[in-house]
Amino acid sequence: MTRAEAAPAAEAGAPRAKAGLADREGFLAWVMLLPSVVYIAALVGVPFLLAIAFAFSDVTTGDPSFDLVGFRNFDAVFADGVFWRALRNTLVFTLVSMALIVLFGKILANILVADFRGKWVVRFLVLLPWTTPVALSTISWLWFLDSIYSPVDWVLRHLGLIDANIVWLGRPGTAMASVIAVQTWRLTPLAAVIVMAGLVAIPRDIDEAARIDGAGFWRRMFEVTIPLTLPVIAVAGLFGAIMTFTDMTVPYVLTRGGPTHSTDVLASWAYFRGIEGGDVGQGAAIALFLFPLLLAGAVAILRAVRRLEAQ
């Protein structure tokens, strides 16, 4: 009834031209998209170009005048041993964290999609590491790994496994292990949520058919679930890798890059150089070094998503 009345009323109504404009899809598509595009161009595109310009300039926080200096910043950065140390640390940090994030994320996702009582509480506790602001959770870890009062050391001491405290953040090897552990701990829930999305999307009948055929848990896992969710697992891994590769929060708060640069990553080194050291040019050159590797990661993510789409 109302339908039949409303349609002709709109056609005959006065605001016809206005309605016409709001109906033209090509026009509407642009108008609706434009604010986001302009905003992103202004606050991502422009700063990005500026970052490139800074990398080739002599800008410092004390002297903001802009002069091109060619590759001088890159030469200075490459000549500095700390840069290579940070690059190596970044790669170790990223690769090890990513492998662990994928492994634990997959296990966690399988647990979270199962049906059991008290699921809500378990989900809540499991998600805590990801939803807590990373700087705060890292502070919790700073205390958890304290050189004197760490409960980890307390337990190990009482089990008789160690005599004196392990100074987790004071030695290069254990400091790196700690940074990796905290990063893995914090990103695993995100990976689990992404893999869950893949698991939920698997049609039920495939799993049931495999069950009827007599396939056990591990067989179903390796021959049905994992192959079907591989693209999502890849997406989760690449997300973890990119977020680790470009992140400085955990090393910055937990170790400040120490002891003696053994946990400095490119992002934190760029921060120390560019903001705290005031040499914007060198900081930008270091940060820019992240970009080609990052682009490769982004292309890999898109390929994975495409495969997901083709499924």
Added chain:
Amino acid sequence: MSTDVAALRRKYARRHAAARCGVYGAAVLAALVCALPFLWSVISAFKQNQDLYNPESNPFFFNKPATPDHVTFLFADTPFLTFVVNTLIVGAAVVAVTLVLALPAAYSLARLDRPWGTPMGIAIFMVYLVPPSLLFLSLTRVVVALHLEDTLWSMIVVYPTITVPVSVWLLIGFLKAVPKDVEEQAMVDGHSRLGAFLRVVLPLVFPGIVAVVVFSFTLTSSEFVYALAFVSASPEMVVSTGVPTQLVRGDVFFWQSLQASTVITAVPIAFLFNLFLDRFVTGFTMGAVKT
């Protein structure tokens, strides 16, 4: 024949029981591993100094009576509440800006089939992968040029660069789940395309909007690099930078208060996020599969 069936049934019953035990064991273990530092934070926050700073006392129990002093100190004698209020202001403003920008953009990409729809969607998603660590140096200069340094505005203006791309990505998924007939019906009813979007489609993607709000707020409250680079005045700091920089005096860490602040910040966010986890999971699949 019937004995076979009975044997099979017993076999499956055993398998089932073992699987249940496995699930519960794994769930409890996972929860413990993930939440252990937090559980310890909760205990630490209420410990007396004598108990906390004694390497021999059991760290998991109260060896001296619990005390609320350090939590009181956090609220009464530190700017923690200011940081919380600032975080809420910045979060709310960023969420508002994000929705205003992302909703129309997602609709445009999801529904108004343009030839540039897919490449544009991919380009926006790629922006999410451009990290703060690459841009903070030049954005700091932009912020200074706009005279926004040491203000909450610096974060409100810049954070949507992180939240808009993800939100567009998520919303595309939710929008594609709304049947096209719904809009066509609305247009037959006399709404314009825009009117159909505003009056009919928006209410239907409300769950998606809520997911975006929660997700954007989580991202905003977590952000650290920009907040650290843009704001160095304590009254304008948010929780993620204020707590680590202001609750540590020189080398003195106020451990109990620090732990309390972490728990107080973490629990409400995790609670909210958990409420909408299933929606977020479906949104992510749809965004990934249908773009």
